Amino acid sequence: DIVMTQSPDSLAVSLGERATINCKSSQSVLYSSSNKNFLAWYQQKPGQPPRLLIYWASTRESGVPDRFSGSGSGTDFTLTISSLQAEDVAVYYCQQYHSIPGTFGPGTKVDIK
Amino acid sequence: QVQFVQSGAEVKKPGASVKVSCKTSRYTFTNYAIHWVRQAPGQRPEWMGWISAGNGNTKYSQKLQGRVTITRDTSATTVYMELSSLRSEDTAVYYCARGDYGDSLVPLGYWGQGTLVTVSS
Numbered sequence: 001d002i003v004m005t006q007s008p009d010s011l012a013v014s015l016g017e018r019a020t021i022n023c024k025s026s027q028s029v030l031y032s033s034s035n036k037n038f039l040a041w042y043q044q045k046p047g048q049p050p051r052l053l054i055y056w057a058s059t060r061e062s063g064v065p066d067r068f069s070g071s072g073s074g075t076d077f078t079l080t081i082s083s084l085q086a087e088d089v090a091v092y093y094c095q096q097y098h099s100i101p102g103t104f105g106p107g108t109k110v111d112i113k
Numbered sequence: 114q115v116q117f118v119q120s121g122a123e124v125k126k127p128g129a130s131v132k133v134s135c136k137t138s139r140y141t142f143t144n145y146a147i148h149w150v151r152q153a154p155g156q157r158p159e160w161m162g163w164i165s166a167g168n169g170n171t172k173y174s175q176k177l178q179g180r181v182t183i184t185r186d187t188s189a190t191t192v193y194m195e196l197s198s199l200r201s202e203d204t205a206v207y208y209c210a211r212g213d214y215g216d217s218l219v220p221l222g223y224w225g226q227g228t229l230v231t232v233s234s
Contacts, residue, residue, distance in 0.1 A: 040220040042158075049208050049224035050150075050158060061222060093157060097218035101174040102160040 002026050002096050004105035012113040019081040021108045023094035028074045031098070038098035041070055041079045043090045044107075050093060054079065086112065115140050117209050117225035124231045130197040133228045135209030142190040143167040146216045149183060149194045151205040152227075158208075164192060165216040199232045206230075 003026040013019045029038045037057035042050035052061045054070035057077055067082045081088055089112060094105040120134040135147065149161040162173035164183040171183050182195045192209060206227040212219030 038218070049210070049227055050221070051224075052220050052222040055220035061220075095158070095160075095220075097220060100160075100172060100218060101176070102218045104157040104159070106157050 001101060002029065002099055002103050004094055004096060004103050006092075006094060006105040006108050008108060009106070010109040010111065012111045013081075013084045014113045015086065016083050017113075019084050019088070019110055021079045021092050021094075021110075023072075023077040023079070023105050025075045025077075025096050025098075029096045029098035030074050037073055037077070038096055039070075039072070039077050040095045040097060041068075042093045042095065042104075043088075044093065045090045053092075081110070084110070084112070115211065115223045117211070117223065119207075119209060119225040119228045122229040122231070124233065125199050127200055127232055127234055129199050129232075130195060131199060131230050132193055132195040133207050133209075133230070135192045135194070135225050137190045137192065137209075137211075143187060145211050145214075146219075147183075147185070147192040148210045148212070148219075148221060149181075149207060150210055150221070151203075151207045153202070153205040156205075159205075160218075161194070161207075163216070163218075166192065167216075170216065196230075199230075201232050204230065204232045 005024045007022045039057040041054040044050045058070045091107045116138045118136045146163045146165045148163040150158045152158045164171045185192045209225040210221040211223040
């Protein structure tokens with residue numbers, strides 16, 4: 001199985017400041033034939049299912065605010081929230097969908113400082 | 114708007130089985146695979162498997178192979194996930210989910226509300 005790790009475990013950011021979350025996969029999730037990274041980011045608030053934010057490592061899902069952006073390739077990825085809003089308090093997960101099983105990272109908890 | 118409505122919470126004893134349903138609506142049922150993802154308390158989500166709603170083909174996580182069975186009823190546009198030989202580690206919220214294409218691993222943009230399954234003696 002591809003093992004996903006994330007850093008940090010948690011972070012607290014002031015309103016309007018940038019939040020950066022890192023995700024690393026134990027093997028590349030880039031398909032060279034399509035040049036696409038099979039990596040997604042989800043946001044989860046308490047008592048709710050995960051919400052898809054980003055797929056193909058950097059494509060924003062419809063309706064997701066443009067303060068959320070994804071970058072990276074191969075084994076190293078980043079989710080950036082450019083200007084943290086109160087409603088962004090949540091746990092964020094990365095997931096690879098390159099190989100079965102589609103494994104998730106352990107999550108990063110984002111709070112307001 | 115795509116909609117998934119899951120069955121209610123269950124409490125089961127170790128060794129028993131549980132069957133969770135996911136009623137889908139507002140899209141063409143046979144065009145998409147349905148995935149099941151579970152999440153134990155305070156843990157990361159865990160992908161369990163999928164079923165092609167069109168042809169009924171399934172794919173399961175090797176970890177759960179032999180204990181999980183996903184089926185569908187096309188006339189009822191409903192998907193079922195049955196987990197057998199339950200143990201305490203199976204206590205989790207179980208979600209059905211869908212992507213936007215294909216019978217494969219995909220980003221999951223649509224989710225059910227979740228069904229809590231508690232395994233306790």
